[in-house]
Amino acid sequence: MANVFANVFSPQETGYIEREELQKRLEELFPGSDRDFKIQHVNDRWIFKTPEKVTEVNTLTLSVQEKIEKKKR
Numbered sequence: 001m002a003n004v005f006a007n008v009f010s011p012q013e014t015g016y017i018e019r020e021e022l023q024k025r026l027e028e029l030f031p032g033s034d035r036d037f038k039i040q041h042v043n044d045r046w047i048f049k050t051p052e053k054v055t056e057v058n059t060l061t062l063s064v065q066e067k068i069e070k071k072k073r
Helices: 019-029 062-072
Strands: 005-008 040-042 045-050
Antiparallel strands (some): 005 045, 040 045
16 A cells, blocks of 8 residues: 555444454455555554545444444434
């Protein structure tokens, strides 16, 4: 990856995302890029590197977003 951005998910979202789900979504967002996003789970946060900055909204899958919304209600 030429340009690399560090991305961090807050603890609120972390509980809803599994490593495999995050890896799959990153592969969908960045097809053809290096598949090693250096995903780490540190202090209840997912930390990973991507060629572009990733927002929480476009990274979370729909099912994860639905779980978060239900919990807020």
